[in-house]
Amino acid sequence: MQHTGKFYRIALLFNANKVYDRQVVAGVGQYLQASQCTWDIFMEDDFVYHKETIQRLSIDGIIADFDDPETAELLKNIDVPLVAVGGSYQNPDFYPHFPYVATDNYALIETAFLHLKQKGLNHFAFYGLPTENQQKHWAIERENAFIHLMQKYAYPIRLYQGEQTNSQNWRTAQEKLIQWIQSLPQHTGIIAVTDARARHLLQACETARMAVPDQYCVIGIDNEEIIQYLSRISLSSVSQGTKQIGYQAAKLLHHQLNHLPVSNKPLLIPPLGVEERNSTDYLSLCDPLVIQAMHYIRQRACQGIKVEQVLDHLRISRSNLELRFKAEMNKTIHQIIHQEKMKRAIHLLRFSDIAITEIAEVCGYPSLQYFYSVFKKEQGNTPKAFRAYWQNK
Incomplete structure (x- = not known):
């Protein structure tokens, strides 16, 4: 696409302390390099945007993280071209009425499940997040995807949301998690809602001397590099298509700025696949x-x-x-x-x-x-x- 020569000031409203946000921003950058569009990118120096400044930004376009409900609310009536990025919903009414690029939450869980199933496992469980406050809708969507898959393939539904852990409750939360894992049949494949939650599982298994992957297999989501350094057993994880999300979001915004037609139908980006490591290196052993x-x-x-x-x-x-x-x-x-x-x-x-x-x-x-x-x-x-x-x- 040809650019007009005008410089557009574009705000990227993401918190790049998270791997998801960092890679989405990297995908935006890939589009800039490929298209050579003349954008002046605004991001805070600490790569964490400050919500109180949103209304005061003098900008021509926004790409924003709509997994954060506060951001979604603040940008609801903003009068500049906007592309939202976030998680997919099973209920189409939950999507905003403007261009939206989403990670396909159902496909993430299905990819993890099929990976475990292909290993020869016949028991499955899901370790999620507490969902009382409804803030992390993507966690609810992933849990619902797991429930749907268990019903589709006629497996029992084994779920545990656990606690939102902090320095005060870490030990008791781990003890409860150990009890839940011990209640599962041996040779269960456990899907964690994120890599961070998968690390809880690996630590709990090590503490209680439960063998991974020989007794329990663990798979996470995000392929977060730092997690690999924090556990003795390397973690298998589903890689999201986050750079593709950022690339497509930038492309949609570029179209809007050039007054080209853009669909408001959500664009769902599938995962890249499973990065297979030791935590699912399962051998179907009986002895x-x-x-x-x-x-x-x-x-x-x-x-x-x-x-x-x-x-x-x-x-x-x-x-x-x-x-x-x-x-x-x-x-x-x-x-x-x-x-x-x-x-x-x-x-x-x-x-x-x-x-x-x-x-x-x-x-x-x-x-x-x-x-x-x-x-x-x-x-x-x-x-x-x-x-x-x-x-x-």
Whole structure:
């Protein structure tokens, strides 16, 4: 689209301390780069907008977060071109009467559910947010989507909203969460309404020594990078199409500013898919001793454990456990320990900038040379070349 040469002052009303908002803003930026439209973007220096300034802004257009009810109310009657961004609604009457770009909440939950189902799980649960004040409508929509999916596939509905946690109630909230998880059948896939809530589940399971993913699988929503650093078990998560949301919102506003027709029908953006990590790396295991052994190995493989330590932990003979591993997994205990170390090394090479010498050490390899030898033999490339390939992809 050709621009008119006029500079438009555009306000982005988002709080970029949240991953969702940050990526929507990044999507707006991608549109600016692609279209070369002449916009002067207004955002506060701290990337957090202040609601009391909305009415005083001297602007030509707005893209705003309508998941925040106060923002929606403040902008209800504003007389400049506006595009709203937020979550989808099952009831179409809830949408505002102007252009709206939404994350598809139903598709987010369906993507998480189908991921767990394809792992061979047959029990499902949902950990949501308290919804008394109706402020977080997207949480209500996601919970309703879960209920609908359970009814559609004829599964029992297992729900827990928990508490809005803070420093005062954190311990008691975790104790209640542990009790709820323990009330679920083993081999349940739990969908958390956000990655932050998924982290509660991972911590509760670790505290109560419930094995993830061998006894319970956990999947979150948002693919929030910081969460990955705060849990020992890496979290599988549904990636939202947030940059696409920002891109489409900017495109709609550009059309309005150029006096082109724009539909008020909500534009729903589907998720990108599941970023699969350890928390749903589920093997359909039946033997309780193999499940216990797998949990022990996952937790300690990178500490340089040998088969003997697994046997000591379970107080079982080698021949007995080897037979059980062969029957359940068609692999030896030693092969599984090696596999877990290699998976960890691959993950760190792909998704971190930790030095390769450090990776060799934290993954339990006795020397850098040995790590290089084993890695090249198995992956067909050196760790350095492997990392370079993924960084350039």
